[in-house]
Amino acid sequence: MPISKNSIKFIKALRQKKFRQKYNTFVVEGDKMVAELLAQRPSWCKALYALPAWLAQYTAAExxxxxxxxxxxxxxxxxxxSLLKTPNQALALLEIPAPAALNGLDGRLSLFLDGLQDPGNMGTILRLADWFGISTVICAPNCVDAYNPKAVQSSMGAFLRVGVVTAGLGELLGAFPGLPVYGADMAGDNIFTVRVPPKGLLVIGNEGSGLSPETEQALTRRLSIPKGEGGGAESLNAAVATGIILGVLLHANV
Amino acid sequence: MPISKNSIKFIKALRQKKFRQKYNTFVVEGDKMVAELLAQRPSWCKALYALPAWLAQYTAAExxxxxxxxxxxxxxxxxxxSLLKTPNQALALLEIPAPAALNGLDGRLSLFLDGLQDPGNMGTILRLADWFGISTVICAPNCVDAYNPKAVQSSMGAFLRVGVVTAGLGELLGAFPGLPVYGADMAGDNIFTVRVPPKGLLVIGNEGSGLSPETEQALTRRLSIPKGEGGGAESLNAAVATGIILGVLLHANV
Structure with missing residues (x-):
């Protein structure tokens, strides 16, 4: 039975956040990510469209x-x-996962994204949170949606394992007074030499304008990634900076 | 005088590598990057199209x-x-810079990109080379073009300061026998604890398939970015991995 016009219309509508929220549904595409979804979270999947050869990897019983x-x-x-330029074998519709729980936030290191706008960066940051075992990524309400199709593609399936929740910094600090808040700042302590406990929030700002003044004020520690000798760039890509700080905080810096 | 149809056709053709190479020209767009170009390398610029208000920041004498x-x-x-979805005030046509010189390659750390395919990653890697003061990025012939419009946009102007050259690994090792060759490999030494001199080549492979077998064989040292506890992702984004290894090699690891 060919895919109905209404289904196609529904999938295309999920490009937009308002429809993702209205239907509590987002789109995941591609061989690897859909296979991972079916292996790890089949119950999140509400619909699956796939090429016959791809489906044949699963038995009738499966x-x-x-x-x-x-x-x-x-x-x-x-x-x-498809929402992709080059569709790839399978497309699934998923329920948006329940927001990550915030309990125990003071006992571990989490990411707080403040005004992050690029969906590719959002997905790449979720992917590296997944790599480094960061269980919670908190998005301020002014961030790009983590279930945006481009964010989902860049995440390489991280949304299956990393909890995402929307919350403001004020709310978090109200619930967890004294929570350490780390942020990148060129005038901060050299991440490669300072020693700070990997607990609390690592704050990542907007790609163009950095941290909002309120977030800036709430920082308890400023950390810098020093430039190399002769380094010319004005800044690093947000996801790259997150990766460097996270890696060093978790591995070198203990 | 309105911009001619032929100029528009010429600019659009520069989306394609074969025309960039034929005319030895590439496109740079956007307020910040074009301003930086005019400040740092005006002689590379062959044509400039800009909104009146933007041009007015330069005096007639300038x-x-x-x-x-x-x-x-x-x-x-x-x-x-424009080649962008959202054009931004100025568009310049530039001569493709002369290939970076390879002399002294054995005295410093350079990047060698082997089959890198995503233009966003290419630009982001040039940007972080720029940040860390890496003066030479060597692209194997199987890489995406560093002057691809998306690569240029992601580079944030790094091409103004970082030298790019196309060469094969065999050629480099022929010219510089004994050159250290570092590559990422999950079974390699933990980048956060091993000590290696920041000299030679750091090799970054293809986004999907990693290093080619020939490059793999030429590695003199395998380095790994260990996962965190409970980390689930299968890999890191290529630019993020480059940033972490470069940062640690240059700053923590000496």
Missing amino acids: QRAWPFAAEVVSSAELERA | QRAWPFAAEVVSSAELERA
């Missing part, structure tokens, strides 16, 4: 265990439904 | 000193010429 009926589609149909 | 005549364009014209 498919019967899924809480949805997979629909076999042709390449042409997948292309019509 | 404009006369440029080796090209700036053309004033309307927003609508800039939009027609």
